[in-house]
Amino acid sequence: MAIAIRKVGVIGAGQMGNGIAHVCAASGFDVRLNDLSEERLNSALATINGNLARQVARGQLDEADRQASIARIVPALSFNDLSECDLVIEAATEHEETKRKIFSDVCPVLRPDALLASNTSSISITRLAASTDRPERFIGMHFMNPVPMMQLVELIRGIATEDTTFEQAKDFIRALNKTITIAEDFPAFIVNRILLPMVNEAIYTLYEGVGSVDSIDTAMRLGANHPMGPLQLADFIGLDVCLSVMQVLHEGLADSKYRPCPLLVKYVEAGWLGRKTQRGFYDYRGEKPLPTR
Numbered sequence: 017m018a019i020a021i022r023k024v025g026v027i028g029a030g031q032m033g034n035g036i037a038h039v040c041a042a043s044g045f046d047v048r049l050n051d052l053s054e055e056r057l058n059s060a061l062a063t064i065n066g067n068l069a070r071q072v073a074r075g076q077l078d079e080a081d082r083q084a085s086i087a088r089i090v091p092a093l094s095f096n097d098l099s100e101c102d103l104v105i106e107a108a109t110e111h112e113e114t115k116r117k118i119f120s121d122v123c124p125v126l127r128p129d130a131l132l133a134s135n136t137s138s139i140s141i142t143r144l145a146a147s148t149d150r151p152e153r154f155i156g157m158h159f160m161n162p163v164p165m166m167q168l169v170e171l172i173r174g175i176a177t178e179d180t181t182f183e184q185a186k187d188f189i190r191a192l193n194k195t196i197t198i199a200e201d202f203p204a205f206i207v208n209r210i211l212l213p214m215v216n217e218a219i220y221t222l223y224e225g226v227g228s229v230d231s232i233d234t235a236m237r238l239g240a241n242h243p244m245g246p247l248q249l250a251d252f253i254g255l256d257v258c259l260s261v262m263q264v265l266h267e268g269l270a271d272s273k274y275r276p277c278p279l280l281v282k283y284v285e286a287g288w289l290g291r292k293t294q295r296g297f298y299d300y301r302g303e304k305p306l307p308t309r
């Protein structure tokens with residue numbers, strides 16, 4: 017039975033969670049934003065405020081709408097604060113056990129008819145759904161980074177996702193004024209099946225000494241008209257996410273062409289995760305980003 021989606025819970029207030037909360041609130045939905053710490057939630061609200069202000073400065077939003085949007089986002093430190101949500105979107109770390117633990121903790125407090133979605137970049141929706149009490153009302157809803165700027169949402173049904181869930185998810189994404197593409201539930205779906213091997217290949221190009229960080233990013237920005245070079249993009253996505261996606265592809269498709277570049281592994285092991293840790297293929301701690309290799 018279809019339910020009206022008015023109140024949206026977002027679990028994980030990082031790069032993606034704050035962007036999803038931003039677009040939901042700006043589209044008129046009430047939002048409950050959850051993360052592990054009050055500090056992270058406050059930081060996310062500040063980021064959202066800044067990005068909304070950026071849209072006001074660009075004339076994409078008026079000041080009254082900015083204020084109304086931010087007022088619709090309520091921090092939710094406890095999963096109990098999500099109990100009245102019609103839809104909950106999980107956007108926590110790309111680590112299957114973390115997601116499964118979130119689902120086992122949050123499902124008991126949700127209404128039985130509430131929908132549950134994951135913003136996972138790559139992990140099997142069917143497998144994640146099986147770890148919930150509602151595989152029929154579970155779906156992959158894959159937003160792109162940065163969420164307020166990117167038009168696409170990839171929609172992925174698990175084997176048990178019901179038609180009503182699928183239709184409601186499509187209506188919800190359309191209400192966000194986003195464009196839907198449908199992917200089958202195979203490792204990394206469509207966008208990351210194509211994009212992340214390219215990013216991994218750019219890291220191999222650096223690792224093998226074919227080019228420098230600067231020459232590789234310049235080559236692809238000016239040679240292929242990419243808005244960001246692949247190494248800049250890797251830092252933007254997060255090197256931990258890039259590595260997780262390559263590991264899911266490598267394990268899920270059992271093809272050595274998806275093996276993560278050892279240099280990517282090394283950066284993640286060093287905690288150099290890109291922009292979110294101020295250092296990855298570039299060092300962001302100074303005036304302008306400086307290549308770290």
Ligand SMILES: CC(=O)CC(=O)SCCNC(=O)CCNC(=O)[C@H](O)C(C)(C)COP(=O)(O)OP(=O)(O)OC[C@H]1O[C@@H](n2cnc3c(N)ncnc32)[C@H](O)[C@@H]1OP(=O)(O)O
Pocket residue numbers: 067068070071136137159160161162163164165166207208211243244249253257
């Ligand atoms: C990994 C996955 O699972 C799937 C994915 O998401 S793959 C990644 C997909 N995303 C991409 O490929 C992004 C490629 N980059 C771009 O399209 C563009 O560089 C961009 C849209 C991100 C920015 O475009 P731009 O014309 O440079 O915008 P501009 O106004 O100059 O903004 C530049 C800055 O603002 C950010 N930005 C602008 N508006 C923003 C908003 N509303 N919300 C968040 N960030 C915003 C940009 O990321 C960039 O960051 P810094 O402020 O730290 O420098």
Ligand SMILES: NC(=O)C1=CN([C@@H]2O[C@H](COP(=O)(O)OP(=O)(O)OC[C@H]3O[C@@H](n4cnc5c(N)ncnc54)[C@H](OP(=O)(O)O)[C@@H]3O)[C@@H](O)[C@H]2O)C=CC1
Pocket residue numbers: 027028029030031032033050051052056107108109110111114118135136137138158159160161252253254257292
């Ligand atoms: N980065 C990208 O470009 C894209 C990422 N995605 C996907 O979105 C999801 C989030 O990615 P991203 O936003 O980049 O990751 P981030 O690391 O930026 O944010 C993840 C957030 O989830 C929090 N978190 C971790 N465990 C829990 C928990 N148990 N309960 C609540 N919050 C938790 C983290 O807190 P803490 O840091 O304290 O652990 C962090 O604030 C991933 O599945 C990723 O694959 C999808 C599209 C694009």
